[in-house]
Amino acid sequence: xxxxxxxxxxxxxxxxxxxxxxxxxxxxxxxxxxxxxxxxxxxxxxxxxxxxxxxxxxxxxxxxxxxxxxxxxxxxxxxxxxxxxxxxxxxxxxxxxxxxxxxxxxxxxxxxxxxxxxxxxxxxxxxxxxxxxxxxxxxxxxxxxxxxxxxxxxxxxxxxxxxxxxxxxxxxxxxxxxxxxxxxxxxxxxxxxxxxxxxxxxxxxxxxxxxxxxxxxxxxxxxxxxxxxxxxxxxxxxxxxxxxxxxxxxxxxxxxxxxxxxxxxxxxxxxxxxxxxxxxxxxxxxxxxxxxxxxxxxxx
Amino acid sequence: xxxxxxxxxxxxxxxxxxxxxxxxxxxxxxxxxxxxxxxxxxxxxxxxxxxxxxxxxxxxxxxxxxxxxxxxxxxxxxxxxxxxxxxxxxxxxxxxxxxxxxxxxxxxxxxxxxxxxxxxxxxxxxxxxxxxxxxxxxxxxxxxxxxxxxxxxxxxxxxxxxxxxxxxxxxxxxxxxxxxxxxxxxxxxxxxxxxxxxxxxxxxxxxxxxxxxxxxxxxxxxxxxxxxxxxxxxxxxxxxxxxxxxxxxxxxxxxxxxxxxxxxxxxxxxxxxxxxxxxxxxxxxxxxxxxxxxxxxxxx
Numbered sequence: 278x279x280x281x282x283x284x285x286x287x288x289x290x291x292x293x294x295x296x297x298x299x300x301x302x303x304x305x306x307x308x309x310x311x312x313x314x315x316x317x318x319x320x321x322x323x324x325x326x327x328x329x330x331x332x333x334x335x336x337x338x339x340x341x342x343x344x345x346x347x348x349x350x351x352x353x354x355x356x357x358x359x360x361x362x363x364x365x366x367x368x369x370x371x372x373x374x375x376x377x378x379x380x381x382x383x384x385x386x387x388x389x390x391x392x393x394x395x396x397x398x399x400x401x402x403x404x405x406x407x408x409x410x411x412x413x414x415x416x417x418x419x420x421x422x423x424x425x426x427x428x429x430x431x432x433x434x435x436x437x438x439x440x441x442x443x444x445x446x447x448x449x450x451x452x453x454x455x456x457x458x459x460x461x462x463x464x465x466x467x468x469x470x471x472x473x474x475x476x477x478x479x480x481x482x483x484x485x486x487x488x489x490x491x492x493x494x495x496x497x498x499x500x501x502x503x504x505x506x507x508x509x510x511x512x513x514x515x516x517x518x519x520x521x522x523x524x525x526x527x528x529x530x531x532x533x534x535x536x537x538x539x540x541x542x543x544x545x546x547x548x549x550x551x552x553x554x555x556x557x558x559x560x561x562x563x564x565x566x567x568x569x570x571x572x573x574x575x576x577x
Numbered sequence: 578x579x580x581x582x583x584x585x586x587x588x589x590x591x592x593x594x595x596x597x598x599x600x601x602x603x604x605x606x607x608x609x610x611x612x613x614x615x616x617x618x619x620x621x622x623x624x625x626x627x628x629x630x631x632x633x634x635x636x637x638x639x640x641x642x643x644x645x646x647x648x649x650x651x652x653x654x655x656x657x658x659x660x661x662x663x664x665x666x667x668x669x670x671x672x673x674x675x676x677x678x679x680x681x682x683x684x685x686x687x688x689x690x691x692x693x694x695x696x697x698x699x700x701x702x703x704x705x706x707x708x709x710x711x712x713x714x715x716x717x718x719x720x721x722x723x724x725x726x727x728x729x730x731x732x733x734x735x736x737x738x739x740x741x742x743x744x745x746x747x748x749x750x751x752x753x754x755x756x757x758x759x760x761x762x763x764x765x766x767x768x769x770x771x772x773x774x775x776x777x778x779x780x781x782x783x784x785x786x787x788x789x790x791x792x793x794x795x796x797x798x799x800x801x802x803x804x805x806x807x808x809x810x811x812x813x814x815x816x817x818x819x820x821x822x823x824x825x826x827x828x829x830x831x832x833x834x835x836x837x838x839x840x841x842x843x844x845x846x847x848x849x850x851x852x853x854x855x856x857x858x859x860x861x862x863x864x865x866x867x868x869x870x871x872x873x874x875x876x877x
Contacts, residue, residue: 331631331662331742332766362744364770364773367769368770406773409781410744410777411749411781411785413745413749441742442662444661444662445712445714445745446714469843477661477709499810504804506804508799510835535811543769
């Protein structure tokens with residue numbers, strides 16, 4: 278069961294406890310792999326949302342995809358693997374909610390939203406939202422594994438994994454421990470500082486022998502609410518060009534919409550009636566393109 | 578000397594080589610600590626720029642502070658500790674440049690910009706800008722230590738350390754291995770999803786017994802170039818309120834300026850004559866406020 282320790286001394290204690298013999302450690306790893314395989318056996322599609330650079334809107338995309346898929350009648354699970362900066366509870370309106378233990382007592386149950394999306398995040402396990410999780414990479418990797426192995430997700434059509442930025446421990450752990458993952462979706466803004474990290478992320482996914490399901494361009498243009506004119510604050514079209522050059526699918530673009538920032542800050546689902554149409558259409562379009570990629574992958 | 582390995586097998590080899598006896602490892606750690614102490618002895622002020630959430634403009638702030646301080650006649654060093662997503666070379670116009678070995682051959686020399694800023698980044702050591710660095714946390718921590726221990730920075734007035742987002746291995750390594758660091762500056766956008774991570778970052782710095790030098794609010798409002806009206810895309814004022822509540826200094830705010838995104842994408846320094854005045858003034862104001870904090874710290 279997941280045990281959250283949020284200061285250095287406790288983390289050191291946790292590390293001490295992990296100082297087991299190589300055989301014991303190996304047995305524990307194998308048991309956890311078996312658990313992960315069991316828990317994920319009833320999940321039809323699993324995919325991760327990653328980015329090279331932070332702050333490009335990965336979590337907004339993850340939350341948006343979950344909302345659209347749930348609205349279409351699919352059963353959806355959403356796992357926040359950002360251990361040090363989990364934002365999913367805030368953005369799904371689940372702050373302060375805690376997961377319960379399963380009836381058998383050997384697992385914890387994800388928290389469900391009003392739309393039926395099953396959600397799990399480290400942010401639901403820490404004592405206080407301001408408490409930092411000060412863990413080095415290996416502990417974060419173990420925590421990510423436990424968020425899959427110890428959580429009873431049940432049967433799902435789609436399991437969406439929201440990653441922290443970069444090509445570090447968390448995506449490596451997911452790639453190495455979650456079986457039959459469909460692939461990864463990469464989010465980028467159109468600016469070069471993001472595109473250069475996005476190209477790295479594409480090569481990262483390829484080196485892990487996983488599928489790049491496609492690239493999404495977020496923060497693609499801003500329409501002034503005062504005059505209606507568009508400004509390409511972070512540029513525009515860069516991610517589509519880059520996707521072509523790298524030979525991966527381009528899934529679509531999403532504009533900067535201040536109302537979406539406010540809504541996600543307040544935990545309102547991003548496909549509801551209060552979301553501006555330009556964003557809802559962008560997200561629907563992405564789901565259509567992405568479904569086509571998943572379908573072609575299933576056919577081949 | 579830093580050896581860059583950028584795929585899994587090489588990283589595994591590197592890990593194998595680190596399988597030394599505890600005594601050897603302890604001796605190596607002590608030697609590296611001595612080297613870091615020696616190399617940093619002639620640096621007057623050392624501080625790190627961190628954030629809880631990614632993509633809030635940490636690197637833009639780091640590059641901007643370096644530019645303003647250099648323009649004031651100070652000697653400045655800038656270290657990019659983002660191992661998996663280094664953007665400093667791009668944003669400083671140093672892409673493709675490589676550091677040289679020192680005359681003695683026992684260190685490498687940072688790359689200097691035309692303004693005399695000494696820069697070092699993992700991005701200057703990888704073979705190709707699109708190559709991902711696939712390292713787990715402990716290897717990234719060692720790389721950060723080496724970027725200080727193996728680089729001959731020389732005497733500096735200011736040493737600015739740009740961190741990857743979050744409270745992970747890199748800031749922990751810097752806090753634990755760099756002596757007499759003045760403190761950390763925290764960058765946030767006004768949106769709640771960033772502020773919640775910013776509060777975590779403040780507590781993180783305090784738990785490490787380091788000084789929070791202050792909070793900067795970036796992406797604070799956008800002025801439409803077509804009609805001149807302002808929109809608080811990511812909100813406004815949230816970081817200042819949060820700084821007050823948490824009892825830390827507020828250093829100032831920077832607006833969203835599309836020209837700055839373009840300039841940093843093209844490696845043009847962000848205090849030059851082509852930078853819109855609103856951004857230059859914001860950055861100058863931050864340096865004034867921050868100098869006052871540093872000064873009061875020196876006095877106390």
